[in-house]
Amino acid sequence: MTQVEHDHNHNHAAPRSAPPILELINVHAAYGRIEVLRGVDLTVPRGAVLALLGANGAGKTTLLRVISGLMEPTEGDIHLGGMHVSGASPDALTRAGVTMVPEGRGVFPNLTVEENLWLGSYSGRHVDKILTEAYHRFPRLKERRRQLAGSLSGGEQQMLSLARALAADPALLLLDELSMGLAPLIVESLYDRVAEIAEQGVSILVVEQFASSALRVADYAAVMHGGRVVATGEPDEIESVLTELYFGGTA
Amino acid sequence: MDVFVSYTIYGLFFGAAYAIAASGLVLTYTTTRVFNLAHGATSMVAAFVFWQLHVDKGMPTWAAILLVLFVFAPLYGIVLERLVMRRVSDAPVGVMLVMTLGLFLFLIGIAQQIWPSNTSKYRYVTQFFGTKSFPVFGVQMYYHYLITIIAAAACAAGLYVMLNRTRIGTAMRAAVDNRELLQLFGANSNRVSILSWIIGSQMAAVAGILLVAKTGLDYYQLTFLVINAFAAAMLGRLRSLPFTYLGSILLGLAIGYSQYVHGSELLENGLQFALPTLMLFLILIFVPEVRLRVGQVKGVLAANVPSARRALTTGVVFFFLALFVTELLNPTNTLRFGEALVFGITMLSLVLLTGYGGYVSLSQLTFVGVGAAVVCKFNTSSPVAILVAVLITAGVGAAVALPVLRLTGLYLALATMAFGQLMDYLVFNASFMFGFGGKINAKRVSLFGYDFSDTTSYVALELAVFVLLGLGLLTIRRGAVGRLLIALRDSPAACATLGLNQRWFRVAVFSVSAGVAGLAGALMAGLQGYAAPGDYKEFQSLPLLLAAAVAGITTVSGAFAGGLLLMLLPVLAATSTALSGLEFLVLGGGAILLARDPNGLVNLFYRGMRAVVPRMPVPGWVTQRAASAPKPAEVDGEEDEDLDEIPEAQVAGHGVA
Numbered sequence: 001m002t003q004v005e006h007d008h009n010h011n012h013a014a015p016r017s018a019p020p021i022l023e024l025i026n027v028h029a030a031y032g033r034i035e036v037l038r039g040v041d042l043t044v045p046r047g048a049v050l051a052l053l054g055a056n057g058a059g060k061t062t063l064l065r066v067i068s069g070l071m072e073p074t075e076g077d078i079h080l081g082g083m084h085v086s087g088a089s090p091d092a093l094t095r096a097g098v099t100m101v102p103e104g105r106g107v108f109p110n111l112t113v114e115e116n117l118w119l120g121s122y123s124g125r126h127v128d129k130i131l132t133e134a135y136h137r138f139p140r141l142k143e144r145r146r147q148l149a150g151s152l153s154g155g156e157q158q159m160l161s162l163a164r165a166l167a168a169d170p171a172l173l174l175l176d177e178l179s180m181g182l183a184p185l186i187v188e189s190l191y192d193r194v195a196e197i198a199e200q201g202v203s204i205l206v207v208e209q210f211a212s213s214a215l216r217v218a219d220y221a222a223v224m225h226g227g228r229v230v231a232t233g234e235p236d237e238i239e240s241v242l243t244e245l246y247f248g249g250t251a
Numbered sequence: 252m253d254v255f256v257s258y259t260i261y262g263l264f265f266g267a268a269y270a271i272a273a274s275g276l277v278l279t280y281t282t283t284r285v286f287n288l289a290h291g292a293t294s295m296v297a298a299f300v301f302w303q304l305h306v307d308k309g310m311p312t313w314a315a316i317l318l319v320l321f322v323f324a325p326l327y328g329i330v331l332e333r334l335v336m337r338r339v340s341d342a343p344v345g346v347m348l349v350m351t352l353g354l355f356l357f358l359i360g361i362a363q364q365i366w367p368s369n370t371s372k373y374r375y376v377t378q379f380f381g382t383k384s385f386p387v388f389g390v391q392m393y394y395h396y397l398i399t400i401i402a403a404a405a406c407a408a409g410l411y412v413m414l415n416r417t418r419i420g421t422a423m424r425a426a427v428d429n430r431e432l433l434q435l436f437g438a439n440s441n442r443v444s445i446l447s448w449i450i451g452s453q454m455a456a457v458a459g460i461l462l463v464a465k466t467g468l469d470y471y472q473l474t475f476l477v478i479n480a481f482a483a484a485m486l487g488r489l490r491s492l493p494f495t496y497l498g499s500i501l502l503g504l505a506i507g508y509s510q511y512v513h514g515s516e517l518l519e520n521g522l523q524f525a526l527p528t529l530m531l532f533l534i535l536i537f538v539p540e541v542r543l544r545v546g547q548v549k550g551v552l553a554a555n556v557p558s559a560r561r562a563l564t565t566g567v568v569f570f571f572l573a574l575f576v577t578e579l580l581n582p583t584n585t586l587r588f589g590e591a592l593v594f595g596i597t598m599l600s601l602v603l604l605t606g607y608g609g610y611v612s613l614s615q616l617t618f619v620g621v622g623a624a625v626v627c628k629f630n631t632s633s634p635v636a637i638l639v640a641v642l643i644t645a646g647v648g649a650a651v652a653l654p655v656l657r658l659t660g661l662y663l664a665l666a667t668m669a670f671g672q673l674m675d676y677l678v679f680n681a682s683f684m685f686g687f688g689g690k691i692n693a694k695r696v697s698l699f700g701y702d703f704s705d706t707t708s709y710v711a712l713e714l715a716v717f718v719l720l721g722l723g724l725l726t727i728r729r730g731a732v733g734r735l736l737i738a739l740r741d742s743p744a745a746c747a748t749l750g751l752n753q754r755w756f757r758v759a760v761f762s763v764s765a766g767v768a769g770l771a772g773a774l775m776a777g778l779q780g781y782a783a784p785g786d787y788k789e790f791q792s793l794p795l796l797l798a799a800a801v802a803g804i805t806t807v808s809g810a811f812a813g814g815l816l817l818m819l820l821p822v823l824a825a826t827s828t829a830l831s832g833l834e835f836l837v838l839g840g841g842a843i844l845l846a847r848d849p850n851g852l853v854n855l856f857y858r859g860m861r862a863v864v865p866r867m868p869v870p871g872w873v874t875q876r877a878a879s880a881p882k883p884a885e886v887d888g889e890e891d892e893d894l895d896e897i898p899e900a901q902v903a904g905h906g907v908a
């Protein structure tokens with residue numbers, strides 16, 4: 001399996017000597033006795049956007065749960081910026097700079113937009129700063145700040161979820177199925193925001209079942225199948241691998 | 252006029268104290284989704300601790316209050332969260348109720364153990380500032396009442412500010428929706444729920460300290476007085492604090508005025524005590540239907556169901572074995588065994604309702620009482636009396652379930668509790684039933700000319716009934732109805748999409764379960780030769796449910812073991828004063844420890860036995876199997892033994908992921 005090399009042309013790439021933002025070595029995880037991750041090796045370089053693709057049940061979401069601390073790996077090592085973090089709690093990891101936008105809607109429906117963002121301050125940043133930044137990035141949220149998050153449209157909820165995740169000023173952002181249940185146009189505009197965020201130097205690991213929008217913003221891509229990463233490379237190389245995986249042939 | 256004002260003040264005092272208790276309950280429910288049946292027991296224990304510090308050790312009032320509120324209550328809240336509530340929060344509602352009920356009895360047991368009632372010392376706590384008072388509208392108002400009303404207002408303000416104006420309060424409201432997400436926000440969700448339980452315990456303690464001067468220091472009085480707060484909390488549908496306050500004040504005033512009216516003998520004695528319960532029942536009827544939550548599968552470990560052949564064989568073997576043992580017993584113990592069997596039959600009704608269906612009834616013994624009363628009223632040895640008793644009890648059961656059949660498990664359980672208490676207060680003691688403290692005689696049934704006057708033969712009859720009912724239950728479980736019960740328990744929403752009319756199905760199940768309890772009552776009356784209301788008090792239903800849960804509420808053998816347990820524990824406790832509270836400690840503690848695995852002790856026992864005798868054929872063979880695990884093909888004869896070891900699967904919402 002080829003490791004992803006640092007992209008020296010990337011605007012915000014760290015100096016060569018710095019360790020990658022995320023490095024997974026032989027990570028295993030299981031629900032009860034059902035093993036879902038069977039030795040995942042994956043590296044996300046600092047400042048890069050990596051799209052993690054794969055069919056239903058490949059283990060993508062489980063991998064994100066393990067990285068964000070919601071699930072403990074049964075085996076293997078997770079390094080975050082060179083630090084060994086396997087088994088750390090999700091709240092500690094959030095404060096350490098890994099934030100996740102979970103599958104579905106990562107908002108509290110019975111709290112207002114502003115209260116949702118307020119809770120983002122548990123990551124350690126001041127709430128005023130969070131609000132200014134979020135409303136600047138998503139003016140729509142400012143209009144709706146007194147509304148319950150549950151009454152927002154799907155796209156707006158996803159904006160709020162993104163804004164909250166960015167409130168932590170993350171070094172690594174994990175995005176799980178941003179497109180789920182949203183109209184294609186809204187998905188496109190959300191991914192435009194993701195590209196902007198990446199421009200600012202945030203490393204992003206994005207999981208998508210529908211490859212095209214994720215590949216558009218990605219620097220690299222990896223494909224999961226049967227609990228392992230079976231291919232990594234540039235987005236256009238990966239597209240051919242995907243075709244093979246989805247439409248016959250074996251990986 | 253003066254009298255009216257003074258009863259108003261009296262009512263406001265109670266309303267204020269209830270408001271404090273009820274808002275603590277609402278707080279913990281809205282932030283953790285755990286309905287804490289033991290909230291009143293917490294008040295009771297706090298009041299005892301207050302007595303110990305203030306009266307017994309002679310500490311000044313303020314110091315004792317500070318110690319209870321800021322040392323005892325927080326420590327208690329932390330222990331509670333770590334040892335009990337953390338394991339409950341994502342459990343199915345039936346498990347949650349059994350566990351908090353376990354805590355309820357456990358706390359009473361602890362209080363009985365630490366502060367035994369058989370000392371010569373009379374314990375009491377007086378009002379704050381004694382009888383000092385000041386005039387209001389021409390009557391005297393105690394400072395104690397004023398303090399209570401101020402405390403309630405302060406609690407309301409404090410809670411409002413905390414929940415809406417502080418970050419931790421907002422996080423508490425958020426934690427209900429999604430604990431994992433809260434952690435992804437960077438908050439420590441365990442710390443958030445610990446805080447909820449600390450504040451909830453503090454509020455229970457405040458209510459306990461304020462009420463104890465009125466109720467006296469008693470294990471039950473205070474516990475049940477705070478349960479009245481359930482009615483108030485229910486007016487706010489366990490969510491709204493303003494409505495909870497409103498409900499509390501209304502309830503308090505109703506209690507005050509009922510005493511006022513009572514003076515003119517308009518109301519019967521029982522009604523005044525039954526008011527809160529009546530209010531709870533009425534509110535439950537008018538609570539709008541709760542929407543089913545989609546996508547929530549809350550599997551519990553299901554017991555293995557023995558094949559028809561094996562069940563029949565073990566049933567017959569069990570019958571003759573038990574009969575042989577009965578022959579060896581002396582008359583006292585034969586009677587006790589007969590009692591255990593009646594409990595066992597009652598627990599069979601719980602196996603159907605709770606074990607299979609996942610619904611909790613907190614008044615099963617009340618149904619037993621109804622059955623017993625009907626048989627006594629007939630006072631004949633004809634088996635028709637038993638049949639009528641069963642039918643009437645089943646009808647009563649349906650009548651209880653009907654008003655609340657739109658609602659979910661928690662409300663159904665509370666409705667049964669209200670029903671049991673109403674029967675206690677208004678029906679069982681009434682002259683058309685047993686009469687106050689009364690007792691009516693019953694004749695034993697005679698079948699085909701045989702009169703069962705010999706207790707051993709009567710116990711044999713009970714055994715036969717138990718075995719037949721057990722076999723019938725297993726037949727139901729194996730059939731379509733059993734599968735529906737399990738399906739409905741695990742995902743009501745999914746069943747609704749299948750087109751099942753859950754309301755009527757639920758009423759039917761509840762009614763059948765009540766009928767079986769009624770049969771147990773009919774047998775009990777025959778066994779004892781009389782029936783008296785004291786044997787069927789609502790409160791006694793609680794240890795009954797817990798004994799069933801501890802022994803194993805999903806199996807027939809669990810019901811038998813539970814019956815024995817429930818009969819033996821009081822007998823044991825009576826042997827020594829050092830064992831006071833034993834029954835409640837064992838049942839409560841057992842329920843807290845075991846409720847997550849409803850297959851109970853018998854399951855542990857059989858698993859242990861299998862280590863010794865690998866393929867031992869045992870009645871009601873139970874094995875751990877996840878509800879979601881694939882079921883083996885139903886074939887006649889033996890089930891595949893290899894399937895016994897299917898590991899606990901991870902079910903969403905089961906808390907093991």
